[in-house]
Each structure stands twice: as structure tokens, then as C-alpha cells.
Amino acid sequence: MLDRRQALIATLAAGLAGRAVAQTPAPRAPAGPMAGDPSETIDLWPGTAPGLPANPPTEVTTERSKDPAFHDRMVMGVTRPRLAVFRPATANGLALLVMPGGGYARMAIDKEGYEIGRLLAARGWTVFVLFYRLPGEGWANRQDVPLADAQRAMRLIRARADRYGIRSDRVGAMGFSAGGHLCGDLATRFAAQVYAPVDTADRGSARPDIAAPIYAVQSMTLPLAHAGSRELLLGKDASPALEAAHSTANNVSAQTPPTFLVHAEDDQTVPVENSVRMRAALKAAGVPVETHLFEQGGHGFGLRGAAGKPAAIWPELFVAWARSHGLG
DSSP, X not given: OHHHHHHHHHHHHHHHHHHHHOOOXXXXXXXXXXXXXXXXXXXXXXXXXXXXXXXXXXXXXXXXXXXXXXXOEEEEOXXXXXXXXXXXXXXXXXXXXXXXXXXXXXXXXXXXXXXXXXXXXXXXXXXXXXXXXXXXXXXXXXXXXHHHHHHHHHHHHHHTHHHHTOOTTOEEEEEETHHHHHHHHHHHSTXXXXXXXXXXXXXXXXXXXXXXXXXXXXOOSTTTSOHHHXXXXXXXXXXXXXXXXXXXXXXXXXTSOOEEEEEETTOSSSOTHHHHHHHHHHHHTTOOEEEEXXXXXXXXXXXXXXTTSGGGGHHHXXXXXXXXXXXX
16 A cells, blocks of 8 residues: 555656646647757746746747648747757757747747758757747837847857757857848857846856857848838837947857858848948958858748759758858
8 A cells, every 4th residue: 555655656747747847839820830849849948937927928829831841830929939949860969049030020830940950850969949039029228139049049059058959169159131141140159148047047048159140130221121120129219329239249259159151142132242231340450250141032931942053052061151150
């Protein structure tokens, strides 16, 4: 009887522990998951994320693709920031934090997240796609909400390096469009105190070892700024000083990690001058930078949108460049 009672108690305790550590699942479209979606996630914050609005948003995933062979899901209303993990069959010790874009109004999780996750995981990288809080959804300290999630994500990845078979000094960051602004913000303001530490993971560095802002929003000053990203991050009536403080080229220093820039000259959404100015700031600070400006590609090409164009080579160029900086 005693053995049975002890076994029952142990079973109940295990169940409670399992619920305590359960993570918020990756977003699902109404049509259901796609083959290759991540099954593992990591919540960034214990309990409620900092600065929760009085009327929190509701997370919604919508499908834009009409092709059943491809998802193009958009996510908004994230209240449980988290990482979707793409594990390789055999880890090569390298990790990448990926930040999808969407004008700070939504996140394009497939074409600027999951697709690069699958591609690099097939090459041995462990890829973490970030579902970050959107600044226009009522969070306190809106202009630093995405950065807080990105910093916390980098620290958690490093804190769990042994678990994932990665090296804590081989963790890069990549972002697209507004996610590219977040990537640049992380690369330049990794040490800014934008949230109160919550556990021992926050003792670690949030500086990425390399950074890759892809067709990135950089300036927050009109007319160069992407107007929608600017308004959602800073508010409609942001002062020139606030705009300047959140333009990533202004924050480049000698501590900014080596940076890989990609942009299309015919980008009508985020002008290529955003990346040109970022390159100039990196060069002035003595930071290693590789820049690829393609004649054609438009905006938001990701992987599949560049197919058949010279810009399609950018992931290969990134992998080769990363290798030259010790990630490979």
C-alpha cells in the first residue's frame, strides 16, 4: 500500500511539474500545421511579460497563401513572447536568432522565419525564430518592447547552450525588414537596460556574435524611415530626438558585431539607403561589414521571393561570410 501511495504521489508531482514547465506552442493557422513546423518552443518570460496592457491583445494567426504547398502565415497580438526552435539532426555548435518582419504590425513567420530555420537546420545550425511583442499593441515602454524580447532571447539561448549542443560564443542574429531593425537594434543596443533582470540567464550577454539585417528598416526619420514601422514603434508624434535615438546607424559603435547587409536597389517599401547608411556607420566605427545590393528583388523577398533572381544567392553568401567570422 505504501509503495502504491508513493508511486501515486510521484505521478501527480511529475504531472504538476510538466504543467509548470509547459511552453506556449508555436502559432497555428486555421488550416493546421505544415510539415516542418517546429514542435518545440521556449517562453521568454516566467509568467506575464513586462508591461502588459490593461486590455491585452489576442494572438491571431492568419494565412495569406493561396498555394496549399506553401504557408505564408502572419502573426499579431503576441502576449507570450517565445522562441520556435529548429533543431538540426546533428548540431554543428552554431545558433541563429531570427526575427521576422512585418512593419511592427505583424510577423511573417514563414517566409522570414520558418523557411530560413529549415534551411540552416539542414546545415547543422540550431535556429530560434522569435515571436516578439509588437510595440503598437499597448505595451508599456513601447519603443523598447521588441528589443527587450530580443535581448532576453539571446540570453536564454546562451544559458541553454549545453542543452542544444551549441557554443555560447557562436550565436548570431538575423532579421528582415522591421525585424531587421530589431536585429540592428540588438546589435547596437545589446547592453541597454530595457527590462529588469528576472533570473540568472540575465547575467549573460545579449550581444550577438554576428548580425544580419536583411532589407532592414534602419532610419526612424522621415522620409527615409518606413512610415508604418516608425509610427508603431515610436508613436505618431515622436520627437526628432526619439527618432534619432532609435535609428540604428546612429547607435553603431566599435562593439557592434560584424554585420552582413542585404538589400535590393528596387525596394519601394524600405529604401536601399537604409542599408547604405548603416554600412557607412559600420565602416566609420571600424566594424567588419559585408554588403550585397541587388539590382532586383523588391521588398520582402526572403527565400522564395528571390527564386530565379540573382538575389537568390544571398543565403549562400551569408553562410560563407559567417564561416569567415568563425561561425562555420
